[in-house]
Amino acid sequence: MRSPSLQNFDFSLFKNHNLLGEKLRVQFRAEFFNLLNRANLAAASVAAFDTQGRLIPVNAQIGPPTVTKSRQIQFGMKFVW
Numbered sequence: 001m002r003s004p005s006l007q008n009f010d011f012s013l014f015k016n017h018n019l020l021g022e023k024l025r026v027q028f029r030a031e032f033f034n035l036l037n038r039a040n041l042a043a044a045s046v047a048a049f050d051t052q053g054r055l056i057p058v059n060a061q062i063g064p065p066t067v068t069k070s071r072q073i074q075f076g077m078k079f080v081w
Helices: none
Strands: 013-020 024-033 070-081
Touching: none
Parallel strands: none
Antiparallel strands: 013 024, 024 070
């Protein structure tokens, strides 16, 4: 059985600012997870029959639709001294 590929694109931006000369530095961070918001679908079960040759009905059931989270964005600030 074939399934679609898993693709996830994460991206980060950082901006550094010096305060009080070079003694204190502030870093602003923006991080994006699954930036393109691609739906990575769960793969179907490979086994269609059990060891006695009976059909496994679980393969026909709908499982969780995606294996990765949707787009997430987080902001942060870091002080370095």
